[in-house]
Amino acid sequence: MVLQAKHVTKSIRGRTVLSDVNLRLESGTVYGFVGRNGSGKTMLFRALSGLISVSSGEVDLDGKVLRRDFDVLPNLGITLETTGLFPSYTGVENLAYLAGIRNRIGMSEIRRAIQRVGLDPEDRRTYRKYSMGMKQRLALAQAVMERPDIIMLDEPTNGLDEDGVDMIRQLILEEKERGAMVLVASHNKEDIQILADQVYRISAGVVSPREEAAL
Amino acid sequence: MHRLRSDLLYTLAFGILSGALSAFLFVRPMYDVTYLPELVLQLSGSRGVFALVGGISEIMNMYMRFAPSILFEIYAGTVMYRSFCTASVYVFTRNPNRAKWYRREACRVLLLSALFTTVSLLVAVLLSAVRHEVIPNVPGAILLLYHFILYSIWTFTVTILINVLSIRLGSYNATLAAAVLQAVCIALLGLVRLSDQPVFAVLTRVSPISHLVLGWFRSAIPAVEEAIPPVTREGFWGFSFPTSLLVVSVYCLAVVLSGRQLVLHHDILSGNAELDGG
Incomplete structure (x- = not known):
C-alpha cells in the first residue's frame, strides 16, 4: 500500500498552512513528523486523511485519488489531539x-x-x-x-505516565509488525527516535525529510 | 441503536406535547360538536368556520401554533450536527462516503419529522374527541392527510436547515436564523389582506407558511371544497393541494441539496465545532 502526497498545498482564509508537500509513504513503516506547535503536523494528517480538502495538488492511495475516488482514506485509524469522545x-x-x-x-x-x-x-x-x-x-x-491499514497518531504519548508511554510505543511497533503504515506526529524527540523509520520535519507548513541522526 | 431509541422517545414526547397544546388551545367548537374537517382547519391556522384573513390576532395565534414545532425542530436540529460536534474526526474517518452518510442522516430526520407530525395530529384529534364530540367524515380524512403531508415536509425542511446551518454558524445562531425565518414567513400571512396588489399576491404565494393554512385551500374534490369555508378576500383565489405540495417540496429540495453540498465540502478543522467555534 502506497500513500502519496503530490504538491499538496492548503490555504485557509488566505494563510498557507501546508505548502507544496510531497510524500511517498509505504506499509510496514513508521514515519515520524516533528515540528513546533502550529507548524502544520495536525493539518498534514487532516489533509492526508481526507478530513479537509486540499487547495492544490492531490493525495492518492495506490493510484486512487482522495476526495475524488473516496472522501476519506479507507480503513484508517486516527487520533487528533483536540478530538474528544x-x-x-x-x-x-x-x-x-x-x-x-x-x-x-x-x-x-x-x-x-x-x-x-x-x-x-x-x-x-x-x-x-x-x-x-x-x-x-x-x-x-x-x-x-x-x-487499520493506515494509522495516524497525533502526539500519542501526551499526558501519559512512563508505563503508559512504554505501552503505547510497544503498541505502535506491534502495529508496524502487523504491516500497518504508521504516521506519528510528536514534539517528543525520544518517541520519534525510538519509533520512526523515517523522519520528516515540518516548519510553517513545509515538510522536508530529516535524518534520524540530526534529531 | 441507542441514539435512534433516544431520538424516537424525545420525538414522541414533543409530539404528545404539541398535540395536547393544539387540542386545548386551538380546537374550539361552537356547540361542543365539531366535524373533522373543521377540526383539521383549526389545527392548520383557521379559526372556527372563518378562514384566516391576516389580522394581527390571527398571526399571533399562528406564532403560538408553531411554538411546539419549533421546540421539536430545535431538538431534531442537532440530529446530524451532533456528529460534527463530538468525535467528528473519528466519525467521519469511518465514513468513506459522506454523501451516503448525509442521505442516511436526512432519512433519520425525515422519519422523526413524520413521526412528530403523526403523533401531534393523533393526540390533538383524540384529545379533542375526548373533550368534545368529533364527527369524522371523508373530507376530514382527506384534509388530515393534506395536513400530515405538508406539515411533515415543512418540519423536515426546517430541521434539516437548522442542522446544516449549525455546521457553519453553530447551533445557537442556526436555530435563531430558522426561528426568524419562520417568524417572517408567518408575518407575511398578513399580506393576504393586500393580495389584490400583484406584488403582495406573489409574496403571499411564495411564502411556504401560506401553504400550510388549509383554510386557504380550494379543492377539485367537491366534498372537500364544500368542507372548506369560502375565502372572501378580493384577489385571493386560494391554493390547491398539488401546487402547495409543489411549493413546499421545492423549498425542501433546495434545503436538502444545499445541505448535501455543504456537508460534502465541509473541512473538519476542529475536534468539537460547538466548543471550538466551528
Whole structure:
C-alpha cells in the first residue's frame, strides 16, 4: 500500500498552512513528523486523511485519488489531539458506537483494544470522568481497534505516565509488525527516535525529510 | 441503536406535547360538536368556520401554533450536527462516503419529522374527541392527510436547515436564523389582506407558511371544497393541494441539496465545532 502526497498545498482564509508537500509513504513503516506547535503536523494528517480538502495538488492511495475516488482514506485509524469522545458514554460504549459505523468488529475486539492500551473494559465510569491519560489511551484504542491499514497518531504519548508511554510505543511497533503504515506526529524527540523509520520535519507548513541522526 | 431509541422517545414526547397544546388551545367548537374537517382547519391556522384573513390576532395565534414545532425542530436540529460536534474526526474517518452518510442522516430526520407530525395530529384529534364530540367524515380524512403531508415536509425542511446551518454558524445562531425565518414567513400571512396588489399576491404565494393554512385551500374534490369555508378576500383565489405540495417540496429540495453540498465540502478543522467555534 502506497500513500502519496503530490504538491499538496492548503490555504485557509488566505494563510498557507501546508505548502507544496510531497510524500511517498509505504506499509510496514513508521514515519515520524516533528515540528513546533502550529507548524502544520495536525493539518498534514487532516489533509492526508481526507478530513479537509486540499487547495492544490492531490493525495492518492495506490493510484486512487482522495476526495475524488473516496472522501476519506479507507480503513484508517486516527487520533487528533483536540478530538474528544462522547462524555456521557463509558469507554466501551464510545468504542462500540464508533465500531458500529463500519460494523467490522464485535465486542470482543473492542474489549481487547481497550485492554491493549491498559484500560479496563469493565470500568463503568463515563468518559467525562476519565483522566487526561485515560482519554489519550482510549483515543489510541479507537484508532487501532479495527486493525487499520493506515494509522495516524497525533502526539500519542501526551499526558501519559512512563508505563503508559512504554505501552503505547510497544503498541505502535506491534502495529508496524502487523504491516500497518504508521504516521506519528510528536514534539517528543525520544518517541520519534525510538519509533520512526523515517523522519520528516515540518516548519510553517513545509515538510522536508530529516535524518534520524540530526534529531 | 441507542441514539435512534433516544431520538424516537424525545420525538414522541414533543409530539404528545404539541398535540395536547393544539387540542386545548386551538380546537374550539361552537356547540361542543365539531366535524373533522373543521377540526383539521383549526389545527392548520383557521379559526372556527372563518378562514384566516391576516389580522394581527390571527398571526399571533399562528406564532403560538408553531411554538411546539419549533421546540421539536430545535431538538431534531442537532440530529446530524451532533456528529460534527463530538468525535467528528473519528466519525467521519469511518465514513468513506459522506454523501451516503448525509442521505442516511436526512432519512433519520425525515422519519422523526413524520413521526412528530403523526403523533401531534393523533393526540390533538383524540384529545379533542375526548373533550368534545368529533364527527369524522371523508373530507376530514382527506384534509388530515393534506395536513400530515405538508406539515411533515415543512418540519423536515426546517430541521434539516437548522442542522446544516449549525455546521457553519453553530447551533445557537442556526436555530435563531430558522426561528426568524419562520417568524417572517408567518408575518407575511398578513399580506393576504393586500393580495389584490400583484406584488403582495406573489409574496403571499411564495411564502411556504401560506401553504400550510388549509383554510386557504380550494379543492377539485367537491366534498372537500364544500368542507372548506369560502375565502372572501378580493384577489385571493386560494391554493390547491398539488401546487402547495409543489411549493413546499421545492423549498425542501433546495434545503436538502444545499445541505448535501455543504456537508460534502465541509473541512473538519476542529475536534468539537460547538466548543471550538466551528
